[in-house]
Amino acid sequence: MxxxxxxxxxxxxxxxxxxxxxxxxxxxxxxxxxxxxxxxxxxxxxxxxxxxxxxxxxxxxxxxxxxxxxxxxxxxxxxxxxxxxxxxxxxxxxxxxxxxxxxxxxxxxxxxxxxxxxxxxxxxxxxxxxxxxxxxxxxxxxxxxxxxxxxxxxxxxxxxxxxxxxxxxxxxxxxxxxxxxxxxxxxxxxxxxxxxxxxxxxxxxxxxxxxxxxxxxxxxxxxxxxxxxxxxxxxxxxxxxxxxxxxxxxxxxxxxxxxxxxGGKSPVFLGRSANFEQAGERIAMGKMLNAGQICLAPDYMYVPEDKEQTAVDSVRQAAHNMYPTLLDNDDYTSVVTDRHFDRLQSMVADARDKGADVIEVNPANEDFSSTNARKMPLTILRNVSDDMMAMQEEIFGPVLPVKTYKNVDEAIDYVNRNDRPLGLYYFGSDAGEREHVLQRTISGGVTVNDVIMHVSMDDLPFGGVGPSGIGSxxxxxxxxxxxHARSVYTQPKADIAKLAGLKPPFGDTTRKTIAREMKKA
The missing domain is CATH 3.40.605.10 (Aldehyde Dehydrogenase; Chain A, domain 1)
Structure with a gap:
């Protein structure tokens, strides 16, 4: 899947x-x-x-x-x-x-x-x-x-x-x-x-x-x-x-x-017409499944400037509902190794040091500092900048940066300035805006009004484009x-080369064949 x-x-x-x-x-x-x-x-x-x-x-x-x-x-x-x-x-x-x-x-x-x-x-x-x-x-x-x-x-x-x-x-x-x-x-x-x-x-x-x-x-x-x-x-x-x-x-x-x-940094576009409560639940589910250790996990959200708080609250509430506790919750996966865990912690610290607002979604107010379980709560980053690790590297963990736009073309231009991602996600009921986003961007695959799910459609090819992959x-x-696509051609008994004037000595038939092929479409 x-x-x-x-x-x-x-x-x-x-x-x-x-x-x-x-x-x-x-x-x-x-x-x-x-x-x-x-x-x-x-x-x-x-x-x-x-x-x-x-x-x-x-x-x-x-x-x-x-x-x-x-x-x-x-x-x-x-x-x-x-x-x-x-x-x-x-x-x-x-x-x-x-x-x-x-x-x-x-x-x-x-x-x-x-x-x-x-x-x-x-x-x-x-x-x-x-x-x-x-x-x-x-x-x-x-x-x-x-x-x-x-x-x-x-x-x-x-x-x-x-x-x-x-x-x-x-x-x-x-x-x-x-x-x-x-x-x-x-x-x-x-x-x-x-x-x-x-x-x-x-x-x-x-x-x-x-x-x-x-x-x-x-x-x-x-x-x-x-x-x-x-x-x-x-x-x-x-x-x-x-x-x-x-x-x-x-x-x-x-x-x-x-x-x-x-892989790459798979973006989420939230249009103004999106159902923010539903989008928040689906984004949180995709970001927290396997603790975000999925190449198709939503890497960052791009939301309308005036809807940022609504978007963040929706994701946070969904995380609360699905994972009311984390440390002793068998439904929530650990980060695979200490090295990976430390890297994610460094990424959050780097964002904080460079001015990001760090929101740790910890419903039960658990103490993560006294455990070696490598459990990490969903961490939302606001006010991110491109010099932060979280915006330069694929995250591969439960960290979610949020960027804002006044016009959706700002988000499109940002995605197009960077490597083509493995996945791209659009939430919204505005068909015109959806097609505008899809026609102006390039990605390995797309899920509309959810994240990740296109990979589970067995009849659709799965793969990236450019830096996100080759083949599918x-x-x-x-x-x-x-x-191996093997071509097999069977020649008829007739002397095709002679009939078409392709066999020396060349003559009028040859010149007629050439003239016929030289005609414009």
Missing amino acids: LHCGKFKQDTFAGAIGRITPPLVTCDDFVETSRKAKPEEENPMADDKKSEMEAILKRQRDAFTAARPEPMSARRDRIKRAIALLVDHGDDLARAMSADFGNRSHEASMITDITGTIGFGKYCFKHMDKWARPEKRGTRFPLGLLGAKAELRYEPKGVVGILSPWNFPVNLSIGPLMQILAAGNRAMIKPSEFTEKTSELTAELVAKYFAEEEVAVITGSPEVAAAFSSLPFDHLLFTGSTATGRKVMEAAARNLVPVTLEL YHGPEGFKEFS
Whole structure:
């Protein structure tokens, strides 16, 4: 259901430039105590890379030997992936909670388990239609003479999946569903931050799949760097824009095509016609789900100047209603690591020092200073400026800056001056203003009168644009993303080249053909 793992100037940024080829993985924020050592000082990394290369070879050999593989084999694999989640969803949810310190069991079941099962069922239902060859047109008059053209969507081979920690099951098994539907094999490198979930995923995948079909590789930043350097037939990365650049650089060394699911600062436009009470509830829900650790979480609100207090009060009241307490509330997720928590605290302190009004939404007036639970209340920032960390970096936590506009074009111009975001959200009943906002801006996707929800529509492609991503999956577009569009043209028996004057010696027929083609449209 929900997507995008983030804030990745990664765990294995320490390996960048020291492992050949230079690369990183899909986790964030370098913890200096865990920086990767150079590969020459770590023979275990060499052993792990050799092991991964051997798995890749076995998968590719099995893939080649099985061609042409029947659709029934693909269906069977998707059934097994769904069964893995149905049989062990509760176990995986418990593992995720243990990794985070606390993560709502019900939220994990919704976002990572049932949402992924639903996507698997969607792929199962549509894969036969997606895989059918498409008839394409031929140049006149070739079709009349018996020429045929078609496009076949064929599997690429072995796809690598670099998945993040914030939705560790959804963002590994979710794309796997579509990769299997397209007829590929897969190797998954999950995050080391969610170690228990990664280990359980590896154990379960080995139970439900042969290694030649799907394999999970766990391990350190060095392992992730080595994984990223493998010559896959396609590589999917979910993470930050900064790390996405490194992933693309490494993939380019092997000419591996990539899908990059990145992020950015997804804005919320509140129009004057918005239902502010409803908008506040939906924004608070999207910002506090998973403690805001979602690449599509609303990153900042842009509200009419004369409606700012109303907008802030609406979000604050909604947070009170959904989370009357926080510290001992199992519904509210912890920030994943001390490093991430400290970064968010520094972001708030930076905003306060630079003049922002800081509103901590703490309904029960709990003391957060005497706990190590890494629970952080929703923190609203007013009077923000562009020199603040909160307006320069993707937040990836329960911090919500608020900006104001006199005319909606001010908000549009601001969004357009910055990197194109992964998501954009508009609240309002004014259809003209809504279309004005959508037509004047560019983003990966849009949800109108809510946030985040477009990613849960299985039939819509999900992805970014520019710094927020390259390529997409979900929908038929995802099947095509993990397939090779192979053109097949069949020439008729007639000597086409001679009839068209394309065969030497050239003469009058040739000149007539050229003259005909030179006519203006």
